[in-house]
Amino acid sequence: MSATHPGINRIDGKKTAAALRERIAGHVARLKADHGLTPGLAVVIVGEDPASQVYVRNKVKQTGEAGMNSLHFALPADTPEADLLAKIAELNADETVHGILVQLPLPGHIDANKVIDTIDPAKDVDGFHVVNAGRLATGTGGLIPCTPRGCLMLLKQTVGDLSGKRAIIVGRSNIVGKPMAQLLLGENATVTIAHSRTADLADEVARADIVVAAVGRAHLIKGDWIKPGATVIDVGMNRVDAPEKGPGKTRLVGDVDYEAAAAHAGAITPVPGGVGPMTIACLLANTLVAACRQAGLEDPRL
Numbered sequence: 001m002s003a004t005h006p007g008i009n010r011i012d013g014k015k016t017a018a019a020l021r022e023r024i025a026g027h028v029a030r031l032k033a034d035h036g037l038t039p040g041l042a043v044v045i046v047g048e049d050p051a052s053q054v055y056v057r058n059k060v061k062q063t064g065e066a067g068m069n070s071l072h073f074a075l076p077a078d079t080p081e082a083d084l085l086a087k088i089a090e091l092n093a094d095e096t097v098h099g100i101l102v103q104l105p106l107p108g109h110i111d112a113n114k115v116i117d118t119i120d121p122a123k124d125v126d127g128f129h130v131v132n133a134g135r136l137a138t139g140t141g142g143l144i145p146c147t148p149r150g151c152l153m154l155l156k157q158t159v160g161d162l163s164g165k166r167a168i169i170v171g172r173s174n175i176v177g178k179p180m181a182q183l184l185l186g187e188n189a190t191v192t193i194a195h196s197r198t199a200d201l202a203d204e205v206a207r208a209d210i211v212v213a214a215v216g217r218a219h220l221i222k223g224d225w226i227k228p229g230a231t232v233i234d235v236g237m238n239r240v241d242a243p244e245k246g247p248g249k250t251r252l253v254g255d256v257d258y259e260a261a262a263a264h265a266g267a268i269t270p271v272p273g274g275v276g277p278m279t280i281a282c283l284l285a286n287t288l289v290a291a292c293r294q295a296g297l298e299d300p301r302l
């Protein structure tokens, strides 16, 4: 099908994310008008990773467009761990800050787990704190990690009811794989988590109605592994050399061989333009949810 109609089964994450941001902006406008409340997101970045800076710039821009306050703290790469923890304590105590995101990865001398566990779970808009991980695992609320939340929105929009579907997640990170598994279990899918030690990965993937690829290895998932009609969500963002674009140029590719997989899949997310924009939109959604909860208001219906 996709050979004759290229792109017909492409899941447009950029468009879905823009629509979600519009709904968020509507809620933010009402919060301001009815309660005098403006959600605030604080982003803390340590060091100068250029890829991170692009991401941070997008976040700051879209936070502003949604009508939220955006605070940005750029700390030098050699910032002592204690100083970062003190900064987080200050933001925890700041009533105008409803969400706190500390950009990962952090420089090697800083213990990322210690940093995450210092963030007030109510302000942990990444959903990385153990309290939020535990809340998700037990189905008792909390803030849900942005990338899995965005993936689930795309899946529900594409597939509808996920009940009884066979889902495979390739990758077992705390940031994507594990929370994604919890979310899919919550939707009554039958969930497999595969990883670098999984035997016969191709056979495992071939059984799945839903494939979520989150390993961080360019084109690890081959097109002919995909069950005909399956839905493929590609979380991977791998920079590879692109000599065809010129000397020293790179391009972004997913964990799935898109062109080949699109020939089998019922629907598939591209990279870029798939999961990435949803991650940022869900960060704004979490900031809105966190602000509502901190003000004692009901969760917004997004």
Ligand SMILES: Nc1nc(=O)c2c([nH]1)NC[C@@H]1CN(c3ccc(C(=O)N[C@@H](CCC(=O)O)C(=O)O)cc3)C=[N+]21
Pocket (backbone or CB within 6 Å): 052, 054, 055, 058, 101, 102, 103, 104, 105, 126, 146, 237, 252, 271, 272, 273, 274, 275, 276, 277, 278, 279, 280
């Ligand atoms: N505490 C923390 N939380 C994060 O959520 C987090 C983080 N640290 N560290 C870095 C990674 C990376 N990340 C991205 C999200 C969206 C895009 C994105 O929107 N990408 C676009 C454009 C990419 C491009 O063209 O460069 C796309 O896929 O279409 C990229 C990268 C969030 N991360």
Ligand SMILES: [Mg+2]
Pocket (backbone or CB within 6 Å): 223, 224, 264
């Ligand atoms: Mg084939």
